[in-house]
Amino acid sequence: MRLLICMLALLVGACASVDTATIASGPRYTDQQMDENYPLGVGDKVRLTVYREENLSGEFPVGPAGTISVPLIGTVPVTGESADAVAEAIRMRLADGYLKDPRVNVELVQLRPYFILGEVSDPGRYEYASGLTALNAIATAGGFTPRSEKRVLYIRAAGTEGEQAYRLTADLRIRPGDTLRVGERLF
CATH class of the missing domain: 3.30.1950.10 (wza like domain)
Known part of the structure; x- marks a missing residue:
C-alpha cells in the first residue's frame, strides 16, 4: 500500500513539475529592440x-x-x-x-506575422508589433483557456524545424515569423 501511495505521489509530482533542463534562456529574455540589421523574409x-x-x-x-x-x-x-x-x-x-x-x-x-496555437482562446495569425512579448501575444489571442499550461511556452523560430521550450515570463520576447504553442496542463 505504501509503495502504491509513493508511486502515485511521484507520478503526480512529475506531471505537475516542468523539466527545467529543457527550458531555454538567452537573448529572448533581454530587452533588446530589433536592430537595423533585421534580416528580411517572406511576409515582410x-x-x-x-x-x-x-x-x-x-x-x-x-x-x-x-x-x-x-x-x-x-x-x-x-x-x-x-x-x-x-x-x-x-x-x-x-x-x-x-x-x-x-x-x-x-x-x-x-514585419512578417507571428502565429499562436494551442490553449489560447483565439489561435491564429497576428500582425507583429515592435517589442512584442509572449504575454502580449497571448493576450492578443484572447488569453489562456482554463486548461493552459501557464509556466512554459513553446516557440518555433521562423526557418527552424523544432520548437524550443521557454519559461513564460513578462520579458520573454517574440520575433517576427515565430510560431507559439501554449501547452495543456495535465492537472
Missing part, C-alpha cells in the same frame, strides 16, 4: 524611396520567392538581407544604365 513589406523618382518608389511585399519586384530592374532578392543592403543593391542596379547617381532608401513597413 518594405517601402522603397528613390529620390525624385516617384514612379519607382512605393511599398513592396516580399513574395514567396524571397524577392521584391522593382520597376525598371525587375526582381531583387531580399531574403536574409538588411534594408540597407537591399537599398545598396537597388541603387547599384539603377545606376547601371537607368539613373545617374540614384539615391535609394528602403525601410520596413510591415
